[in-house]
Amino acid sequence: MLKKIFGFKNLLDSITLENIQNKLCEMGFNQKFVEEIMNTLEERSNIGNKKFQEWFYKLNYRLPEEFKDEVFAIKLYDNHRLLIEGEVKKLEKEMNLSWEKQAEDLIDSHEKARKVQLVIRHRLSDIALDLLS
Known part of the structure; x- marks a missing residue:
């Protein structure tokens, strides 16, 4: 676990469900998509706040287990096709x-x-890095 360093508050304290949700909204995701992602993350947060923070911090461009379900991911795609396709295009430009x-x-x-898994993996990791900076 990341410890308090030189009197600064724990580096993981900024990783909260509220902050993650706010970042998803700032990224331009629609409310329904954000709710679907947050419902899944809320279930994960039942492991305890500190453990959740550590887990989220350690994602490091890995797909969370909860989003590996192909049926769930296809449903997300079907419900948010334009959003996902737009994000895929952005990722292609960002990563070249x-x-x-x-x-x-x-x-x-x-x-x-x-496509859904790529977007989720990348954007959640972006959020983790952003919240820690």
């Missing part, structure tokens, strides 16, 4: 790599699921 290349480790999944 095709989404297929970025999602190579997600190869076993359906294309819709892989």
Whole structure:
């Protein structure tokens, strides 16, 4: 666990469900999509606040287990196709790599699921880094 350093508050204190939700909204995700993501993260937070903070901090561009469910991911895609496709295009520009290349480790999944998983993995990790800076 990250400890208090030189009298500063714990570095993970900024990782809260409220802050994550605010960051998702700032990124331009619509309210319904944010709610679906937050419902999943709220379930994960039942492990306890400090453990949740450590878990979220350690995502480091890994897909959370909760979002590996292909049926769930396809449903998210079908409900938010335009949003997901827009984010995929943004990621291709940001990374200067095709989404297929970025999602190579997600190869076993359906294309819709892989796109959703890529977006979620990348954006949640972006939020973790942003909250700690």
